Every structure is written in structure tokens, then in C-alpha cells.
Amino acid sequence: MTLKCDLAAPAFLNMKIKDRKIKISSERKRGRQSFEMPIDAAESFGKMGFTQKDIADFLRVNVKTINREFTKENSEFRELYNKGRAITARSLRMKLLHRAIKEDRDQLLIFALKNFCGMSDKMELDNNGEIHVHVTMDGKPIKEPAWLKN
Numbered sequence: 001m002t003l004k005c006d007l008a009a010p011a012f013l014n015m016k017i018k019d020r021k022i023k024i025s026s027e028r029k030r031g032r033q034s035f036e037m038p039i040d041a042a043e044s045f046g047k048m049g050f051t052q053k054d055i056a057d058f059l060r061v062n063v064k065t066i067n068r069e070f071t072k073e074n075s076e077f078r079e080l081y082n083k084g085r086a087i088t089a090r091s092l093r094m095k096l097l098h099r100a101i102k103e104d105r106d107q108l109l110i111f112a113l114k115n116f117c118g119m120s121d122k123m124e125l126d127n128n129g130e131i132h133v134h135v136t137m138d139g140k141p142i143k144e145p146a147w148l149k150n
Contacts, residue, residue: 035061037069042077046084 038059045055052070056063070078093116100108113119118139124132134141 035065037077039077039080042080043084043087046081046086047088049085049088 045058050058052066053063056066059066069075070081072078096108097112097116099105100112114121119135119137121136122134124134126132
């Protein structure tokens with residue numbers, strides 16, 4: 001009795017899974033599978049505010065794989081990701097400033113001044129029960145305008 005064995009490589013060994021190329025040959029190789037970063041999706045990941053863990057979960061790879069790409073010296077993926085994040089940050093800043101000015105909302109204006117103009121305020125309560133407010137811009141005190149004084 002003889003057994004026939006077909007040694008041809010099965011078709012599933014060279015397949016794509018959701019635009020993620022899995023490179024496996026019919027010969028067994030040692031080590032981890034190679035993985036190509038989807039450069040075309042990097043900017044979108046940045047625009048959506050994905051973290052490295054979010055990207056790893058989405059691509060079904062280990063976070064270390066994504067971290068390695070972000071720590072490379074001249075990473076095209078990282079540059080496109082940062083470009084996407086910058087686009088979103090700029091868009092959010094413009095929307096915030098537009099709403100703060102158009103709707104004349106004090107809380108938004110204060111937030112914008114503190115975050116974009118370097119302003120800060122510090123309230124102190126002294127032993128006499130008086131409240132003192134110190135307003136600074138870039139670490140330098142701002143003097144109270146004469147028209148504001150009683």
C-alpha cells in the first residue's frame with residue numbers, strides 16, 4: 001500500500017487580510033512575520049487622534065511594532081501621522097476661537113487665552129478674607145487697566 005502526498009503549497013499561504021500583507025512562504029521560517037505599515041492610512045490615524053495602541057488594535061499587531069515605527073529616525077509613517085494630528089489640532093483651534101468670538105462665550109474666551117496666549121490666573125485668599133487675583137501672560141504680571149479700577 002502506498003500513500004500519495006501532494007506537497008504543493010496551499011493558496012492561503014500568500015493571501016491579503018484587509019490590506020495587511022501577510023508574507024508567509026511554503027518553507028517554514030523562524031522569527032516573527034514581516035509586516036508592512038500602511039503608509040496611506042497614517043495621516044487618517046493622526047486626524048482621528050488614534051494612539052499607538054489604537055493603531056495596533058486596528059491593524060491587529062503588537063503595540064511594539066507601532067512603537068518601533070514611531071521611533072525610527074526618518075519614519076514616513078510618523079511624519080504623516082503628525083501631519084494628520086496637526087490638521088485636526090488646527091481645525092479644533094479655529095472652531096474654538098470662532099465659537100468663543102461669535103457666541104461671545106466667556107468660558108471659551110478664557111480657555112483660548114490661557115491655552116493660546118499663555119495667560120494664567122491665580123487666586124489667593126489672605127488672612128483678612130480678601131481675595132487677590134494675579135493675572136499673568138507668559139509669566140509676566142498684567143497690570144490692571146485704569147478704567148477697571150473703582
